[in-house]
Amino acid sequence: MPYVVTQSCCADASCVVACPVNCIHPAPGEPGFAEAEMVYVDAAACVGCGACATACPVGAIKPDTALRPGEEAFVGLNAEYYQVFPHADRHPVAVVPPQRRTRAAGPYRVAVVGAGPAGLYTADELLKHPEVEGVDVYDRLRTPYGLVRHGVAPDHTATKQVAWLFAAIEAQPRFRYFLGVDVGTDISLDELRARYHAVVYAVGASADRRLDIPGEDLPGSLAATDVVGWYNGHPDKVGLDVRLGGPRVVVVGNGNVALDVARVLTADPDRLAATDLAPGALEALRAGSVREVVVLGRRGPAQAAFTVPELIGLTGLAESGEVDVVVEAEPSDLTGPDTRSRLLAALAARPAADAGADRRRIVLRFGLSPVEVLGADRVEGVRVVRNRLEEVGGGNVAAVATGESEEIEAGMVIRSIGHRGLPVAGLPFDETSGTVPHRAGRVEPGVYVTGWIKRGPTGFIGTNKSCAAETVASLLDDLDRADGSTAASGPQGDLASIASFVRDRCPDVTGLAEWQRLDAAERERGAAEGRPRHKITDPHEQRTTSAPSPGPRPRRVVDVVRRRRALENSGAR
Numbered sequence: 001m002p003y004v005v006t007q008s009c010c011a012d013a014s015c016v017v018a019c020p021v022n023c024i025h026p027a028p029g030e031p032g033f034a035e036a037e038m039v040y041v042d043a044a045a046c047v048g049c050g051a052c053a054t055a056c057p058v059g060a061i062k063p064d065t066a067l068r069p070g071e072e073a074f075v076g077l078n079a080e081y082y083q084v085f086p087h088a089d090r091h092p093v094a095v096v097p098p099q100r101r102t103r104a105a106g107p108y109r110v111a112v113v114g115a116g117p118a119g120l121y122t123a124d125e126l127l128k129h130p131e132v133e134g135v136d137v138y139d140r141l142r143t144p145y146g147l148v149r150h151g152v153a154p155d156h157t158a159t160k161q162v163a164w165l166f167a168a169i170e171a172q173p174r175f176r177y178f179l180g181v182d183v184g185t186d187i188s189l190d191e192l193r194a195r196y197h198a199v200v201y202a203v204g205a206s207a208d209r210r211l212d213i214p215g216e217d218l219p220g221s222l223a224a225t226d227v228v229g230w231y232n233g234h235p236d237k238v239g240l241d242v243r244l245g246g247p248r249v250v251v252v253g254n255g256n257v258a259l260d261v262a263r264v265l266t267a268d269p270d271r272l273a274a275t276d277l278a279p280g281a282l283e284a285l286r287a288g289s290v291r292e293v294v295v296l297g298r299r300g301p302a303q304a305a306f307t308v309p310e311l312i313g314l315t316g317l318a319e320s321g322e323v324d325v326v327v328e329a330e331p332s333d334l335t336g337p338d339t340r341s342r343l344l345a346a347l348a349a350r351p352a353a354d355a356g357a358d359r360r361r362i363v364l365r366f367g368l369s370p371v372e373v374l375g376a377d378r379v380e381g382v383r384v385v386r387n388r389l390e391e392v393g394g395g396n397v398a399a400v401a402t403g404e405s406e407e408i409e410a411g412m413v414i415r416s417i418g419h420r421g422l423p424v425a426g427l428p429f430d431e432t433s434g435t436v437p438h439r440a441g442r443v444e445p446g447v448y449v450t451g452w453i454k455r456g457p458t459g460f461i462g463t464n465k466s467c468a469a470e471t472v473a474s475l476l477d478d479l480d481r482a483d484g485s486t487a488a489s490g491p492q493g494d495l496a497s498i499a500s501f502v503r504d505r506c507p508d509v510t511g512l513a514e515w516q517r518l519d520a521a522e523r524e525r526g527a528a529e530g531r532p533r534h535k536i537t538d539p540h541e542q543r544t545t546s547a548p549s550p551g552p553r554p555r556r557v558v559d560v561v562r563r564r565r566a567l568e569n570s571g572a573r
Contacts, residue, residue: 002046007060018055041079070316074554107133114202115139116146118451140182150234153260167180184425204421205452215373224416233278233535246411253416254297262293266360273308299397324361335381381409419457441471445478513548
């Protein structure tokens with residue numbers, strides 16, 4: 001009974017370390033680790049012990065006998081990796097090196113700006129070192145976890161399980177949150193540098209890339225980053241004008257986010273009701289009329305940006321009959337021997353649904369680029385041009401527009417062609433890449449970056465782990481320097497004075513205890529509705545819900561007084 005990896009890897013590497021026979025690759029130190037779409041179990045070497053499944057923080061590893069319908073393709077995907085990259089030598093997994101110690105005993109204090117995966121992995125790396133007396137994580141929002149809360153699709157419940165790993169990180173005694181603090185507005189970088197030995201920015205890439213075509217700013221033309229934030233309950237996106245009154249939506253771009261959006265907009269609202277989809281979005285989807293989402297890719301199927309695990313998930317929906325998935329591509333473009341081509345060819349070969357049936361469907365179209373969003377005072381459609389593919393060397397192909405065009409009627413157009421970072425107050429910025437220039441995470445001694453603002457919007461949630469490790473290594477190198485050029489020469493105050501400073505500047509700041517109360521309240525409300533959580537999206541309600549309730553001591557005193565009076569009145573002794 002071999003085990004199978006069934007989703008994109010979190011790159012935590014717990015499964016690799018747990019495996020007694022070294023049958024999971026790529027492992028730390030091997031080419032592709034934290035960069036490949038996922039890790040793979042070698043069925044020929046797996047002994048079926050289940051240690052990897054127990055260690056996986058997101059429940060991605062299952063025995064092959066427990067795969068759900070639609071997941072069987074992962075068996076072939078795991079096997080295919082070892083056909084291309086055999087590991088017959090079976091070198092032992094690298095021995096964990098001795099933990100690094102700084103030359104000076106510290107204690108050191110570090111501020112991390114951003115409470116998403118990149119920030120929390122950075123905090124975890126720092127807290128491995130006893131010389132670090134405290135890591136303070138700042139975030140503008142009152143809820144941590146970044147894209148895990150506001151970016152992962154609601155129906156990807158397994159991916160969201162990484163939140164349990166984050167909860168373990170934040171529960172460490174030298175960890176603190178300062179939530180509801182906008183660094184750069186409420187507190188400046190200079191003020192942080194004056195109080196910490198180092199400041200690490202993990203602020204992500206929150207903006208979208210534009211199409212730069214006529215009509216892009218019409219009502220009904222939206223960025224996928226905004227739509228994802230809307231259905232995930234991001235406080236800034238709750239009031240987004242998402243127009244679901246028409247039967248068709250066009251999504252430009254065919255990466256994982258594009259498939260997420262298409263899947264959510266065409267899902268049965270009753271199925272979404274069992275997820276943590278934002279309550280307002282759920283109501284809007286119930287009332288909406290969307291029956292078809294067309295996903296456009298400018299190049300061919302072989303160049304599609306979505307990962308194979310996401311495509312397998314889409315195939316599972318088609319096979320279950322929940323949504324019809326249609327592939328419109330040249331048959332010659334679907335003849336490759338790889339898993340992606342086989343899956344797309346199988347979808348293309350599926351019999352067409354009854355034209356009269358009121359079924360929802362996702363249409364994957366290739367070789368098309370939008371040239372204009374159509375409409376007078378709102379989106380009414382999009383004009384696209386057909387492309388031909390030309391080789392440009394190095395195995396790459398480019399999409400070249402032809403003279404052939406068509407119009408696709410749609411009530412909403414969503415661009416999903418990538419994220420980009422925004423300038424950070426006090427830091428240099430590269431407008432071309434949308435990142436902060438750095439060297440191994442170091443902007444300058446004392447100031448660092450990690451995550452998407454460091455490397456651009458690439459990789460998966462777990463990629464931030466190795467990214468954070470590199471940045472923390474640079475930070476520790478600077479602390480070890482004896483030339484006096486770093487912030488390690490001595491910031492002002494201590495941890496207590498920092499907390500006082502932040503509260504004076506931001507009286508409504510919240511911390512770990514408040515977040516835990518808010519988290520518990522959301523889960524309690526969700527349980528009452530048969531959902532994993534009911535997200536509280538209004539900042540004011542978040543603040544009041546997370547506020548401490550009256551302490552137990554006054555209630556206990558009142559109860560004692562009442563009982564004593566009752567006993568006295570009854571004559572009892």
